[in-house]
Amino acid sequence: MAEKSVVCRGICKSYKSFFGAEAKVLKEISLEVEAGEIFGILGPNGSGKTTLISIFSTLIYPERGSLHVLGLDASRRRDEIRKLINISTAKPNFPWSLSVKENLRHYGMLYGMHGSMLSKAVSDLIDTFELGEYTDMNFENLSTGLKQRLSLAKAMLNRPKLLFLDEPTTGLDPDISMKTRSLIRRIHDEQEISVIMSTHYMPEAEMLCDRVAFLRKGEVVALDTPQNLKNHLGLGERVVVFYEGPVDLKGLEMVQGVMSVAAEPGRVEMVIDRTRENLDRIIKLFSGAKILDISVKEPDLEDVFIELAR
Amino acid sequence: MSWRGESNRYLASAYKNWIISKRNVFTLFELFFWPMISLLSIGLLTRFLNVGPGMVSFLLVGAIALTILQVAQIDVAYVLLFDMWSKSIKNTFIAPIRSYHLVFGALIFGIARGALVFAILASVSRYLFGFDFRAGGLLPVLIFLAGVFAVAAVIGIIVCISILTFGQKADVAAWSLSGLILLVSGIYYPVEVLPPALQMLSRAIPLTYFLEYYRSVFIPGPHNLAVGAALAAMYLVVGLILFDRAIERARRTGILLRLSE
Numbered sequence: 001m002a003e004k005s006v007v008c009r010g011i012c013k014s015y016k017s018f019f020g021a022e023a024k025v026l027k028e029i030s031l032e033v034e035a036g037e038i039f040g041i042l043g044p045n046g047s048g049k050t051t052l053i054s055i056f057s058t059l060i061y062p063e064r065g066s067l068h069v070l071g072l073d074a075s076r077r078r079d080e081i082r083k084l085i086n087i088s089t090a091k092p093n094f095p096w097s098l099s100v101k102e103n104l105r106h107y108g109m110l111y112g113m114h115g116s117m118l119s120k121a122v123s124d125l126i127d128t129f130e131l132g133e134y135t136d137m138n139f140e141n142l143s144t145g146l147k148q149r150l151s152l153a154k155a156m157l158n159r160p161k162l163l164f165l166d167e168p169t170t171g172l173d174p175d176i177s178m179k180t181r182s183l184i185r186r187i188h189d190e191q192e193i194s195v196i197m198s199t200h201y202m203p204e205a206e207m208l209c210d211r212v213a214f215l216r217k218g219e220v221v222a223l224d225t226p227q228n229l230k231n232h233l234g235l236g237e238r239v240v241v242f243y244e245g246p247v248d249l250k251g252l253e254m255v256q257g258v259m260s261v262a263a264e265p266g267r268v269e270m271v272i273d274r275t276r277e278n279l280d281r282i283i284k285l286f287s288g289a290k291i292l293d294i295s296v297k298e299p300d301l302e303d304v305f306i307e308l309a310r
Numbered sequence: 311m312s313w314r315g316e317s318n319r320y321l322a323s324a325y326k327n328w329i330i331s332k333r334n335v336f337t338l339f340e341l342f343f344w345p346m347i348s349l350l351s352i353g354l355l356t357r358f359l360n361v362g363p364g365m366v367s368f369l370l371v372g373a374i375a376l377t378i379l380q381v382a383q384i385d386v387a388y389v390l391l392f393d394m395w396s397k398s399i400k401n402t403f404i405a406p407i408r409s410y411h412l413v414f415g416a417l418i419f420g421i422a423r424g425a426l427v428f429a430i431l432a433s434v435s436r437y438l439f440g441f442d443f444r445a446g447g448l449l450p451v452l453i454f455l456a457g458v459f460a461v462a463a464v465i466g467i468i469v470c471i472s473i474l475t476f477g478q479k480a481d482v483a484a485w486s487l488s489g490l491i492l493l494v495s496g497i498y499y500p501v502e503v504l505p506p507a508l509q510m511l512s513r514a515i516p517l518t519y520f521l522e523y524y525r526s527v528f529i530p531g532p533h534n535l536a537v538g539a540a541l542a543a544m545y546l547v548v549g550l551i552l553f554d555r556a557i558e559r560a561r562r563t564g565i566l567l568r569l570s571e
């Protein structure tokens with residue numbers, strides 16, 4: 001049984017400003033991340049995602065609470081932890097005048113890689129992350145998408161068991177974001193790496209994450225699988241029907257599973273729990289009318305997010 | 311970890327500094343222009359003052375020492391400064407490294423650059439001003455250079471510590487340190503001409519001893535190399551410990567994240 005990626009209890013963090021004022025950024029965070037999971041940390045701007053990821057990766061230290069990373073006590077065995085993890089930060093930055101290849105070599109050396117092992121790792125990563133055309137381009141000349149890819153490649157140099165990704169697709173265009181997501185999925189699946197990532201892009205979490213924690217003002221307000229979160233919050237599917245003719249709108253509200261009904265002439269929008277089981281009874285109420293169009297939209301994490309951020 | 315792996319963790323910083331300075335035109339100024347300016351101006355001053363060969367050596371040793379001290383010291387400081395300017399500090403400190411990897415790695419490159427500058431300055435001053443830097447054999451030269459590089463490392467460490475403690479702007483304060491050393495450790499005059507309080511200070515700076523030692527090759531006089539070496543070693547060790555502490559504190563306060571924003 002592999003060790004849990006992260007176990008933390010009562011993590012608190014506040015930043016002191018120059019004038020001594022203190023801002024509590026994380027309040028008593030306790031959670032466990034299973035081995036092999038892709039774990040998402042979601043939350044609005046300033047909710048503490050980067051701070052939490054930085055603490056988990058031992059980049060900075062909490063002022064209270066206990067933390068174990070890959071089964072190792074983070075207050076004592078940081079050097080061992082650092083060998084086993086890596087991070088791709090939000091808005092990644094590397095020494096500007098080093099090329100893609102030189103940057104990878106440099107960080108590889110920091111991890112104690114050498115000789116042909118280092119050269120091979122660098123060229124393999126350049127292949128995996130499709131950086132071949134840009135090996136000799138200086139970091140400062142790379143596009144945002146390429147910088148992000150270099151950052152992911154760098155994070156894989158030491159073959160980490162646990163990978164931290166802070167907003168891996170923020171600032172990328174939709175196409176590149178999609179590619180980056182499948183790349184993350186691929187390294188996770190192929191190399192059996194646990195991943196802890198932050199994002200404020202819901203579809204990304206839904207697509208990649210086994211479980212997600214929602215942060216709000218430094219507190220975990222929800223933690224579950226994306227599916228359970230949607231169910232749990234009673235976020236039903238949104239069914240919109242366009243019709244002509246008489247419909248028993250009052251009757252609609254009485255049907256089991258219908259959570260809300262909003263009607264205007266010729267159009268009714270309902271939020272329905274377990275649509276598949278209840279749709280039949282609903283449609284019956286439209287028997288005196290002609291249905292022109294019907295659409296069903298599943299709730300996504302965006303809805304969860306809006307619900308939780310309230 | 312194998313010895314090659316471990317040595318690469320030091321060499322990583324030398325490699326980074328090397329590539330960056332290779333691509334930086336300003337390097338030419340650091341290595342040739344400013345060193346030449348300072349050597350020539352002091353050399354010409356000795357001509358104007360019409361001093362004897364012993365005094366010429368005395369002054370040129372000072373000018374050369376100050377120049378290579380600055381070259382090597384900036385290399386050590388660059389190990390963090392480059393990271394700060396390019397906002398890549400997080401990527402360095404996520405790796406399992408300690409202060410000594412960074413400092414000694416950067417120092418290797420600083421020594422290479424310093425040695426190159428020394429070779430140029432020594433040759434030029436021999437040709438133009440008749441200063442024979444090898445008058446006492448090669449050993450005194452090496453000991454002298456080792457002393458200068460050790461002091462450079464200490465100053466570089468102090469710059470790094472100030473950055474981690476006070477943030478970006480702090481490097482300015484630390485640069486002034488080499489100015490203080492210029493004044494106090496007897497670059498252009500024997501420290502005996504200083505007021506007593508400053509003389510005490512000069513006795514706390516290892517460079518003073520290394521200058522006196524190397525100069526005694528040209529003008530016989532008292533020197534105490536052992537004290538200089540002991541002081542330099544002590545400062546280095548203490549400096550590295552404080553550097554590691556500064557890193558840990560920056561992690562506790564979170565300034566480490568701020569430095570990469």
Ligand SMILES: Nc1ncnc2c1ncn2[C@@H]1O[C@H](COP(=O)(O)OP(=O)(O)OP(=O)(O)O)[C@@H](O)[C@H]1O
Nearest residue numbers: 015025044045046047048049050051564565567568
């Ligand atoms: N090094 C620091 N020093 C002082 N305050 C900080 C520091 N880093 C973050 N903060 C503050 O702490 C709070 C949480 O920041 P954090 O970066 O963890 O949030 P986030 O969820 O990652 O936000 P975003 O979505 O904008 O990336 C913010 O109010 C931020 O201003």
Ligand SMILES: [Mg+2]
Nearest residue numbers: 049050051090
């Ligand atoms: Mg963030």
